[in-house]
Amino acid sequence: MTAQLDGLRCHHSVLVIDADDTLDKVLVPVLRRHAAGGEPVLLVVGAHTERVLRQGLGDAADRLEWGAQEQFYRQLGLAYSGFMRHLREQSAHGRRVHVFGEPGYAGERLTAYLPYEAFYNEIFPAFGSPLTCVYDQRTHPAGVIEEMRQVHSEEWTERGCLPNATYVPPGQFLNDRLRPLAPVPPHVEVDTVVCDLSELTTCRTTLGRWAAAHHLPQATLAQVLVAVNEVVTNGLGHGRTPVRVRAWRHETNLVVQADDHGGRRIPPDAGYRPPKQPRDPMGLWAARQAADILATDTSGGLTSVRMSFPHPPSVS
Amino acid sequence: MERQSEVLGGCELVWASAEVRLGGEIDSANVSLVEQRVLPLISGPVTVIDCRSVTFLDAGGVRMLARFGAAALSANTVVRVRCSPWMTITLELCGFEELPGLVLTHEEPS
Incomplete structure (x- = not known):
């Protein structure tokens, strides 16, 4: 039997959106609990997700911190180090913040972001703040969503935050997906x-x-x-x-x-x-x-x- | 102390008492030489290293700055480094906005 974890005991979890009501059913109750308990939360999500969450949360939405997605996620490596810096600062002040991030990447950038997602598992637990990543499986290829599950140690479902059975440690994940580079074009500048x-x-x-x-x-x-x-x-x-x-x-x-x-x-x-x-x-x-x-x-x-x-x- | 200068690869070093000025580019080709020349100039209660004219700094240059800081700590002196925008970019990319032993100030890009 799989143990249910509460939000603040998760380390690096994924929420895969598979229907219009996923956010309302899974995330809104979690955010309501955080808001009611006065637990710090930072949401860095896209405009659509923010709109749905604000609608579901009502006044409680204003008790949560909202970050600018285009600022946090402007470059892959800078997103990784930006979250790291933010959580390190929070940790230095003795604060635990549940961060919810929705990278706006697609295509090649999204697959190139997977190794960073893998390393969040190794680097971020030291800061004591959980990170939950939100991906919509209706807008990304199924294979990428499966890989996304492999790089998150937990997954949010209607039953709570559960250990992810398909999780792969970062070193193994990177070894398994070594790919040759596409050829250099015949004419370069x-x-x-x-x-x-x-x-x-x-x-x-x-x-x-x-x-x-x-x-x-x-x-x-x-x-x-x-x-x-x-x-x-x-x-x-x-x-x-x-x-x-x-x-x-x-x-x-x-x-x-x-x-x-x-x-x-x-x-x-x-x-x-x-x-x-x-x-x-x-x-x-x-x-x-x-x-x-x-x-x-x-x-x-x-x-x-x-x-x-x-x-x-x-x-x- | 009389003002003196020396060109170290693509980097120009000018120094007088308690003030060192670096300009140009610092990379793996000249970083050891720059470090070797500047370290003995860290003396007295306060040394200012004016790097506002540095137009390139690599990760090896960040290590060099860290060693300036270590020298300042061991000599119990204050070393102020005035960083050019280029230096700030490299320091940030390497993840070292602060370095022990150094007081870093950052110039705004013009």
């Missing part, structure tokens, strides 16, 4: 090589001109250069030269790929754990934060890292 550290400046200048030609705002351009610089530096330090850097535009993204000739496998979990102190490895962490999507692949004697930056930024 930048194609250059970096043979030693003294050429990093030239590489940044080349990419900076390319990104500026695409009218990226200064802050986003800086993110492109930080991410690429860290990945190329890693390639020079841990792989084999030369490091080939190619860049192109793909639909609403600017994409940069760095290939070194080391052919070593980058551990699938690299860059998902925040550095605790500056001497910890942090190049790939910083690159994952700066890029929206970062994927790695090792094949044909090459170690490849592909980074994708939204263009225009913050478009999902």
